[in-house]
């Protein structure tokens with residue numbers, strides 16, 4: 537296979553983890569006889585500094601050229617506490633999602649047995665938890681009509697039937713491949729938009745008789761996720777609820793630095809860690825590269841390269857078992873490894889196994 541990859545390292549720790557993701561990608565492609573070609577592009581704060589635009593046209597064109605985008609992180613504290621800033625790095629991410637039509641954000645929540653003790657939740661509650669949140673990514677409040685006045689401001693949570701149907705179809709496709717349980721998370725007791733979600737989902741449920749479809753209010757879902765995370769298999773929800781719930785999901789497993797995600801839709805799919813740019817750690821070689829490396833596994837699997845994806849996952853598991861870990865997940869009393877060292881260990885493992 538010939539793969540063209542747009543690499544968008546972005547800000548903060550982005551470039552450091554990006555480099556490890558690219559090395560892993562190259563090692564897998566070499567091992568399995570695939571050709572891979574990279575093109576680097578600017579986004580986020582770096583792009584604002586250099587071009588004034590957090591997602592410049594040239595970056596968009598590079599994304600269109602590519603079969604997949606390997607994205608790292610955007611965000612810079614220079615913009616965070618300045619409500620008057622006209623452009624922000626995060627707008628680059630939103631522009632990318634919108635322009636590439638990436639309406640489905642797939643965020644798996646998996647536990648790693650050797651890291652269960654790091655979870656703020658009791659081990660017996662989370663052991664075996666394994667679900668995937670499918671977050672709608674190009675609609676809702678993020679992109680609805682907005683007004684920002686001095687005395688009144690609003691964001692509109694608008695959804696069309698077509699937008700709801702297409703994200704639910706993605707959810708059902710996942711449910712059919714998994715434990716055949718789909719939970720639609722909404723706020724239908726209060727929001728009109730949620731009532732449309734529920735109506736459309738009820739109509740669609742009959743087309744998927746093998747899947748158990750149930751409905752849960754988002755406040756209840758937030759609670760259930762920490763009381764009984766094993767309840768969930770596939771969760772489908774709107775943009776804002778998905779943003780909030782996936783942060784919650786990422787900490788229950790005790791390993792925020794380990795969770796990858798995929799955003800797919802109309803144009804080039806994007807693969808990225810769910811964590812942010814962690815500006816304080818920039819340049820220190822301490823960031824965990826595993827979420828980025830596991831994003832490479834998701835990328836490969838997206839193109840049907842299942843064995844290749846497995847080679848990456850096996851190498852990641854081996855590194856955890858061998859205690860080759862960045863500081864935040866180090867074996868108590870054991871050595872710690874840097875971003876580059878963990879990446880190099882994994883790349884080496886892939887080459888040798």
Ligand code: IPM
Pocket residue numbers: 626629630779
């Ligand atoms: C995410 C992030 C983004 C979002 C921010 C950076 C705009 O939190 O990908 O979850 O809110 O979607």
Ligand code: MG
Pocket residue numbers: 779780783
């Ligand atoms: Mg978020």
